[in-house]
Amino acid sequence: MRYVAIGDSFTEGMGDERADGVPRGWADLVAAGVAEATGETVQYANLAIRGRLLGPILDEQLDVALSLDPTPTMLSLNGGGNDMMRRGTDMDRLLELTEMALRRTTEAGVRMLLLSGADPSEHLPFGKVIHRKGTILSAAVTELAQQHGALFVNIFGDEEIRHAQYWSGDRLHLNGAGHRRVAGLVLTALGHPTTAHRVDPGPKASSGLLAEAKYYREHVLPWVTRRLRGRSSGDGRAPKYPAWTPVGASAAAGA
Template sequence: MSTVPARTDPVRYVAIGDSFSEGVGDDGDVPFPGWAGRLAVGLADHLSGPVSYANLAIRGRLLAGVLDGQLDAALALDPAPTLITFCGGGNDMLRPGYDVDVLLGRLAEAADAVAARGIRLALLSPADPSARLPLGRLINARGDAWAEALTGFSRERGLPFVDVSRDPHLGRAEFWSEDRLHMNPLGHQRVADLALHAIADGPEAAVPRVPDATKTSVGEELRYYRDHVVPWVRRRVTGRSSGDGRVAGQGDWATVVPSRSGGPGRLT
């Protein structure tokens, strides 16, 4: 059963979340980068008509920041959205005091607010970068706990859910960007395909066929820690965020047309 409005109804889709939903790491040559932008194009193609798209996600945001700021902005869009995707909690896993029950309580309040407006809400678990990160075991355990909580919550509420963190393919290095924390274009497209299937009864995501990643040398490992790990640690120590001072990249509605109608999805 489709979980988006029928084609006779307008489809206005807005994404809220952190760097994952913002699309960090997707440097592909596409008009709307990130899995959310790719999903918007996929929806337009699948539904054979234009889709309004906005993306309010900002990197570095904790779950509370997503729900306190971005959700209100999403609900204030004019005209109102018909579909909201939420993915958050990934940055919370990297903080002390991580508590799944507290996060789930905040999400329940948000889901109630969305449902009261008659808007569809779809949930995604955060991508799991733990395989090649420091503190990977801790991140993986916390990610599994959050994904399990989201699975139960979405089932209870009847919401579409994409379990990105436990996808059997996305843990592979081939789907991740140089910083090992954000997905590359292949990863974002995989998530978009999974989301289209879960949200709009799109085709089931195909098993990805990509070359195996090559092993990194000692020099490459040292450069990785210098260029990515050390700056991340410095931000934590100083209390700064990669999203400080940033605003949403697509804060108002853009029209995405089907890629089959004379070119890729584009602003109109």
């Protein structure tokens, strides 16, 4: 398999940083899991950049992914999460862009794997809006994938991963446990049955005024500031694996 992943922070692996600070994440774990399941080395590339809207993901990453030499055998796409955090999200446009990417990928003879991101809405101050948009988009992409015979893994519909124990301190990105669960769901969908990671929820963490104030100061305010300045957390970042990188079965041992 030659597997290339495109997308935003979810696919880059933000929240599941290794000791050297480089994000790992579910896509890395899927490449390692396929190598372990098949006993063969997987050629892997990851072009995802945090903060990207769906349009820029396709403009900046899709052509590069499809032009890799040799050609990919599978391409995964997740996007739209950053779009849904903005007011006036054009849901029809997101679906139109997704279908365009699906058509271009399949016409190139590459298998398309579509994913929805995990649902963070229970932990965010604007969660109800995100949940409504995500539910609408996931349902529409489900129908689109069925029409085109593509594989769609609906992570947004996974209730287990909504628990706080799967999320980073910013409440927006998955932590290591969350990325491991996504990888298990994807590997199972790819035909390599894997028990999806599950954590003991333990006692519910208390959330007082001081904790909430710290959350807004450390995470919400910087996000709002970037928006007002027209900046993105991904500005100046390069893909972590822009070219084919061999991943062997031994990589799964560190998952």
